[in-house]
Amino acid sequence: MATPIEFYFDFSSPYSYLLSEQIEAIATKYGRSVRYKPTLLGAVFKISGMTPLTQVPLKGDYSRRDFERSARFAGIKFTMPDAFPVSTVNVARALVWLQSSGSAKSVPFVHTVLRAYFAHNRNISEPAVLADIASELGIDANAMAAAVQDPAIKDKLKAAVDDSVKRGVFGAPFVFIDGEPFWGNDRLPQMERWLQYGPF
């Protein structure tokens, strides 16, 4: 069995959303699965000295335009959220909790949260929004709210962020296929060639 595609991302990353809507179909086509790995760009940027895209002079204006055009190019519904960027610590912890309990809801949770934020303009940093999403997916919202405050879950997310930095992740989405790093939604054609024909 071929190794899974490792998909590092932050819930507040527009390009992560765009790639998340495309990667599974391509993975399936080539007999792979996708493993979603939450990280926190805020923590990562402290190490790389980078600034969030939309806050860089000139680049910020372009990037907002590019999010929308790249979404149209890929045929994906996208609306720039009113609150952007937002803290994704809690939602990332919620995912870590689902994953560490082996829940089959982990992957639907990833997609539902990203769509809530980037297609439906819901502020995913708000506990009430997360509780709603949990309920929609049949996840125990109270258990999730408790997990987000659980020191063991907090530690797991910290370890996940450290792991991402150790792997060289400096932005999102950041994908590894057979150990080969691909940064950005726009590397999808290169990922697909790798999956189809192997290393190049």
Added chain:
Amino acid sequence: MATPIEFYFDFSSPYSYLLSEQIEAIATKYGRSVRYKPTLLGAVFKISGMTPLTQVPLKGDYSRRDFERSARFAGIKFTMPDAFPVSTVNVARALVWLQSSGSAKSVPFVHTVLRAYFAHNRNISEPAVLADIASELGIDANAMAAAVQDPAIKDKLKAAVDDSVKRGVFGAPFVFIDGEPFWGNDRLPQMERWLQYGPF
């Protein structure tokens, strides 16, 4: 006649080289021409507060790997230059001089310089290398060396850099098609869709 594709670039930008090797064939396919517009990323980065790609922690290592993989993906010969990045003020002035004198050698000069640097590891910041390239192309090397020190040419390049910043150029390559901005070699598929079907 459709408007020309405006191609802002810096001679020290690997992705500018990669796109320069592909853009003209696509332009021709859709009845367009390409206008090469030199800028200086050093000056541009001062305004945007950005750092050269290869000097960002983590991102630097990835980007070197990505230059080479993106070149292989596009079937373009690429060798990371030993001296990188280098000052491109003189070579940009040389291009401004060729363009303002209406020389038919302007476009061949762009390609020959970019290939010298990114395919043949020649240090294009060295006057002797520029003189060699001029001779190879049948350009008067002495006249070019003089032009590079000409205050009128210096002013023209300054004005060109200011113009690029005014247009929102914060990196390279940076392409405008019908006024629509596209940043990066990796936006080529979106450029091609625009050229083929118009705005999307």
